[in-house]
Amino acid sequence: MKGKWLATLCLLPFLIFFCAFQIAPLIWIAVNSLKSLDGWGLGNFSEILGSPFYRQAMRFSLEISVWSSVLGLLIAVLGSYSLRQVDSRLRDFVTAFANMTSNFAGVPLAFAFIILLGFNGCLTLLLKQAGLIEDFNLYSKNGLILIYTYFQIPLGVLLLYPAFDALREDWREAASLLGASTWHFWRHIGLPVLTPALLGTFIILLANALGAYATVYALTTGNFNVVPVRIAALVSGDIFLDPNLASALAMLLVILMTVITFTHQWLLRRSYHVKR
Amino acid sequence: MSFLSVKQLHKSYGSTMIFQDIEFSAKQGELVTLLGPSGCGKSTLLRCLAGLTPVNGGRILLDGQDIAALSPQKRGIAMVFQSYALFPNMTVAQNVAFGLKMQKVDRQTLIRRTAEAVELVELKGFEGRYPHQLSGGQCQRVALARSLVTRPRLLLLDEPLSALDARIRRHLREQIRSLQQELNLTTLFVTHDQEEALTMSDRIVLMQEGRIVQSGDAETLYTAPATLFAAGFMGNYNILDAAQASALLGHNFGQQVAIRPESIRINASEGPSAEIIGHTLLGNVIRYRVRTMGIELLVDVLNHDASALRTRGTHVTLGIDLSAAREVA
Amino acid sequence: MSNASRSVSLYHRLVVWLLFLILLLPLAATLLYSLATQWSATLLPSGLTLKWYAALWSDSRFLIAFGHSLVVCVGALLLAIFLVLPLMFVIAYHFPRLDALMNVLILLPFAVPPVVSSVGLLQLYAGGPLPLIGTPWILIGCYFTIALPFMYRAISNNLQALNVHDLMDAAHLLGASTFRAALLVVLPNLRKGLMVALFLSFSFLIGEFVFANILVGARYETLQVYLYNMRNGSGHFTSALVISYFLVVLIVTWAASGLSRDKS
Numbered sequence: 001m002k003g004k005w006l007a008t009l010c011l012l013p014f015l016i017f018f019c020a021f022q023i024a025p026l027i028w029i030a031v032n033s034l035k036s037l038d039g040w041g042l043g044n045f046s047e048i049l050g051s052p053f054y055r056q057a058m059r060f061s062l063e064i065s066v067w068s069s070v071l072g073l074l075i076a077v078l079g080s081y082s083l084r085q086v087d088s089r090l091r092d093f094v095t096a097f098a099n100m101t102s103n104f105a106g107v108p109l110a111f112a113f114i115i116l117l118g119f120n121g122c123l124t125l126l127l128k129q130a131g132l133i134e135d136f137n138l139y140s141k142n143g144l145i146l147i148y149t150y151f152q153i154p155l156g157v158l159l160l161y162p163a164f165d166a167l168r169e170d171w172r173e174a175a176s177l178l179g180a181s182t183w184h185f186w187r188h189i190g191l192p193v194l195t196p197a198l199l200g201t202f203i204i205l206l207a208n209a210l211g212a213y214a215t216v217y218a219l220t221t222g223n224f225n226v227v228p229v230r231i232a233a234l235v236s237g238d239i240f241l242d243p244n245l246a247s248a249l250a251m252l253l254v255i256l257m258t259v260i261t262f263t264h265q266w267l268l269r270r271s272y273h274v275k276r
Numbered sequence: 277m278s279f280l281s282v283k284q285l286h287k288s289y290g291s292t293m294i295f296q297d298i299e300f301s302a303k304q305g306e307l308v309t310l311l312g313p314s315g316c317g318k319s320t321l322l323r324c325l326a327g328l329t330p331v332n333g334g335r336i337l338l339d340g341q342d343i344a345a346l347s348p349q350k351r352g353i354a355m356v357f358q359s360y361a362l363f364p365n366m367t368v369a370q371n372v373a374f375g376l377k378m379q380k381v382d383r384q385t386l387i388r389r390t391a392e393a394v395e396l397v398e399l400k401g402f403e404g405r406y407p408h409q410l411s412g413g414q415c416q417r418v419a420l421a422r423s424l425v426t427r428p429r430l431l432l433l434d435e436p437l438s439a440l441d442a443r444i445r446r447h448l449r450e451q452i453r454s455l456q457q458e459l460n461l462t463t464l465f466v467t468h469d470q471e472e473a474l475t476m477s478d479r480i481v482l483m484q485e486g487r488i489v490q491s492g493d494a495e496t497l498y499t500a501p502a503t504l505f506a507a508g509f510m511g512n513y514n515i516l517d518a519a520q521a522s523a524l525l526g527h528n529f530g531q532q533v534a535i536r537p538e539s540i541r542i543n544a545s546e547g548p549s550a551e552i553i554g555h556t557l558l559g560n561v562i563r564y565r566v567r568t569m570g571i572e573l574l575v576d577v578l579n580h581d582a583s584a585l586r587t588r589g590t591h592v593t594l595g596i597d598l599s600a601a602r603e604v605a
Numbered sequence: 606m607s608n609a610s611r612s613v614s615l616y617h618r619l620v621v622w623l624l625f626l627i628l629l630l631p632l633a634a635t636l637l638y639s640l641a642t643q644w645s646a647t648l649l650p651s652g653l654t655l656k657w658y659a660a661l662w663s664d665s666r667f668l669i670a671f672g673h674s675l676v677v678c679v680g681a682l683l684l685a686i687f688l689v690l691p692l693m694f695v696i697a698y699h700f701p702r703l704d705a706l707m708n709v710l711i712l713l714p715f716a717v718p719p720v721v722s723s724v725g726l727l728q729l730y731a732g733g734p735l736p737l738i739g740t741p742w743i744l745i746g747c748y749f750t751i752a753l754p755f756m757y758r759a760i761s762n763n764l765q766a767l768n769v770h771d772l773m774d775a776a777h778l779l780g781a782s783t784f785r786a787a788l789l790v791v792l793p794n795l796r797k798g799l800m801v802a803l804f805l806s807f808s809f810l811i812g813e814f815v816f817a818n819i820l821v822g823a824r825y826e827t828l829q830v831y832l833y834n835m836r837n838g839s840g841h842f843t844s845a846l847v848i849s850y851f852l853v854v855l856i857v858t859w860a861a862s863g864l865s866r867d868k869s
Contacts, residue, residue: 003783007699010691017688018753021746022713025725032728075624082620090618094625096862101628103854106814107833108847112631115638115840122634122649154628211718214814218833228720235724236819243728250721261716328774348777355778361771365793374789378780426779 026254033247044248054230054249060141061227065209067145072152073202079153080160095161102154106214113138113147113219139220147215152205159204163197200267207260210253227253279304279462280430285334287317287324294320295486298334302479305460307453309473312483313509318466319358321483322432325464326355338429349378354423355432358439360415362407368394368418369403375426393425396455413444420452424459431456431463437472449476470510474498482506499536503605507534512563514540514573515604523569524548525596531603535596537563537576542586544595552590568594632851639844657845667846670831677741677817677827678810681748682803688749689756690795694787697764698773704761711754719815722747726820739824747816752806759802763795797864804861808854 036043048054083091104112116123117138127133137143167190175185213228222229222237227249233239234246278301286296295317302308310318323329325336327348336344343351354375362371373390381389394403397417407415416436423431433452437445453476456463467473473480474494481491490502501507507515513534516524521533542550542564550568557563557579564575564586575594586592639657641650661667696703726747730737737743769791776786814829822830828850835843 004699007695010695014688014692017684017746017749018710021726021743022717022722022750024729025722026713026717028725028729029721032725075627078620079624082617082624085614085617086621090621094621096859097625097628099862100851100855100858101632103808103812103858104632104851106812107829108635108812108850109631111832111836111840111843111847112635115844116631116634122644123630150627150631153624157624207716211720213718213720214818214829217818218814218836221836228718231720231724232815232819235727243724246724250724254717254721257716257718261712265712323774326774326778328777348774349780349782351778353778355775357771357775359768359771361768361775363772363776363790363794364767365790365796374776374781375779378785422775422779 029247029250029254032244033251035244044245045252047245048248048252053225057225057227057230058252060225061210064141064144064148064226065206068148068152068209069202069205071145071149072156072205073198075149075153076156076160076201077198080157081164083157083161084164095157098154098157102151102158104154105151105212107218109147109151110215110218113150117143117146139224144216144219144224144226147219148209148212151212151215152209155208156201156205159201160197163194163201166193166197196267196270200264203260203264203267207257207264210256210260278302279306279339280464281337282325283335283337285321285324285331285336287320287329287331293486295483298488300481300488300491302462302464304462305457306478307456307463307465307476308479308481309465309467309477310481310483311467311470311473311509314468316483317486318468318483319434322355322434322464322466325430326353326432327351328355352426352429353432354426354428354430355434356416356419356423356436358435360407360419362415362418362422364407367404367406368399368410371407371418372421372425375422379426389425393421396424397421397451411444412440413448416440416448417451420455424455424461429462431461433463433465435466435468438467438469445472452476474510482509484509500602501534501604504532504534507602507604512537512574516571520569520571521601524571525598525601527598527601529601529603531605534602534604535573535600537574539597539600540573540575541595542566542575542577542592544593547593547595550592550594552586552588552592554588555585566592566594632848635844635847639841639848641841644841657839657841658849660842661845661849666826667831670826670828673741673825674811674828677744677748677825678807680741680745681752681810682806684745684749685752685756685806686799686803689753689760690792690799693757693760693764694769694791697769698787707757711757714750714754719747719751719813720819722750723816723819739821741821741825743820744816744825744827747820748810748813751813752810755806756799756802759798760795763798764791767791767794801861801865804857804864808857808861811850811853811857 033044034040034042036047083094113121115121117136118124119138121138124133124136127136138147171189172185175189180188211228213232216224216226217229217232222233231246231249231253234242234249281301283299285298287294288296298321300308310321312318320329324331327343327346331344334344335342338351338353343353363374366374369390372393373386376386376389391403394400397420399414399417399421402410402414402418407418410418416439419436436452437448440448449472455461465473465476474497477494479491479493480497482489482497484505490497490506497506498510501510501513504515507513513536516533516535518529518531518533521527521529525533538561542552548568550566550573552564553567553572554565555562556565558576560579561576562579562585564577566573566575573594637650638644640653640655642652642654642656644650696707726743727738729735730743737746772790773783773786776790777783781789812829813827814833817827817830818833821827823834826834832843832846832850835846
């Protein structure tokens, strides 16, 4: 049939571009991660897993990602739940603002944090004068957790806000007529209903943090040891280049991300949907 | 000489038969209804006639021309969809004018004929509205105007009233019928509602599981169902097996028998006695449930006097004419 | 209103304001810094000025970088429209089963961080038949993949609400060819959703740094790379840059939300 042929032809340009810029690089990495100086094999992977330096990078990456995701999620839950309870003008304004700040990441964010919390940052000075802190190092692991948490919050709010749709007001009313306290309501209805959404959001935040490169790179000019920084240094650094080792490291990250993404899809399918 | 005649039409998806051996015809200006339960293939049949779905075999003769191989654009057939399928980005006038625009009709004619069609469906003054600003009934009338404006040879209506509430449905039903008669437009109407079919059609084609069960005028289909399915679908027939029917009517039957509830009387002078076991008020009709000889029957009686209502437990004498009983396969 | 419910509502307002303040703080500090004559080792700046903005907006390197960013983002979005629209129409109309596959494919740009893709891209397009590294072309291609999931979701939601099949059938019966029907009936109904997706995509594409820095760097300096390269200059100057960038994002997202509110 002529129609079907033409239709198939319409798919072609998309496929070409998608392959060139998304699939092909991935395949290149997958293949070359298995190639090292000693020939084909898992040499790159065992080198990475055997090196304290790369193991530290992975540990830092995971620590920063997990902590910033937990903190970001916590703030986002409290925030987006309260957002639903306030009058619509305040709600619309803050939601729109969160929407905008979700684009506030990477290099500009790093600079803003230096102004705010750098060695001579205004907030650092304020807190020091108030005697609340001795010193604060933005360029440390804790500093990074803080700045990562910041860019997780708007994302978390945007993802969780619609999830509270699933929590209908009449359930709370029904529960209270049946004699349930606020605590009972959350324990038996609210949390179970929200759990898939909470886990799903946590996972997106985790993936977001694991792959983040711009913020940490701009803040520490590539001197803090996390996985994305290591990958970039192996392909575009100025000391020593090893694209194959970079591929192996990248593959480890991709595998982790794939597991995370699929878990997320699975959770999405399990979440409660409210018919509109 | 029939204007539309469908011959040996069949359609299947792989090994799943959708319909087969479809044969029927329509005279110029007739309204023929395709009636059947959902999933009987009637909507697919309509889409095949329109050319939106290809058939596997058979012929569709419209005005003497076999159109089975033509593309939908060239068939000169219009269709009103169940979902209205109004173009949401266009106003009422733009929707109606779309077909004329495709025919490259000149501007003057386009404006005139669009206005005529809008007036025909009583939507004057709504030309500038968008579909989302209209009620369901108004949307359906726009869809109707859009189909009529191109002066099609054949109009197809795919359950056009099913999404509307009862009052609007009745009104629109009459409007469609009178328009169709006024324009002498050959029309095929698909529905699963027997009442709709009976009130609107010149002829009814009853379908079941992809086959035509019976076709004829409304009167015949209602009073003389050919099969058990037809009897069940066309009315609230009492269905008795051969033995029950023979006992009740004192006549030897070889097959199942269908008796319409309104053909039984409960105030006969002689006949089998029965006990009233319940009733339902259907407005102008009271439907009694009665038991006689261990058989439960439905009996419809005109509701002309509230005091005449027989209460539960009352004993009555049934009168059933032998001619009202129909043997069905 | 009882006492208890009043305190509950006060709590919620407090939380929302706190959230707003947390999100605002870095921006506000940057804004203040960009307007300060001098601000070091004190709580507040010593004076206010607009000279940093004047310096920034008369810096030709900044204007060029801004132009580069616009070219790359607009180019990527045009490419995305050109590639995605026919694809989505064909999937909705002819191959609805491909939608499931597409929903997996569009996860890829999300599951594979830019830093990972860069490794392969650097090797594939450094030389050979397609020496794209260091040119804006590679960024246009990469940004298309970043924008893809958002565009796909937005258009897909629109298409699902549209009942494409009935509309196309109706148009066919009224005499329109498939191409004309798609152009006159389906496309106009996707316009608003598409515009919202484009605005939102633009607002995050213009903030993209990783691909721009690793694949192209100073050879075709975009806004973000320029910002990074200015890190050793005056903090006031870079703050003015950050605020200017954010203003652009603000205008674009505001336009997008205005459009989407319009829709309902």
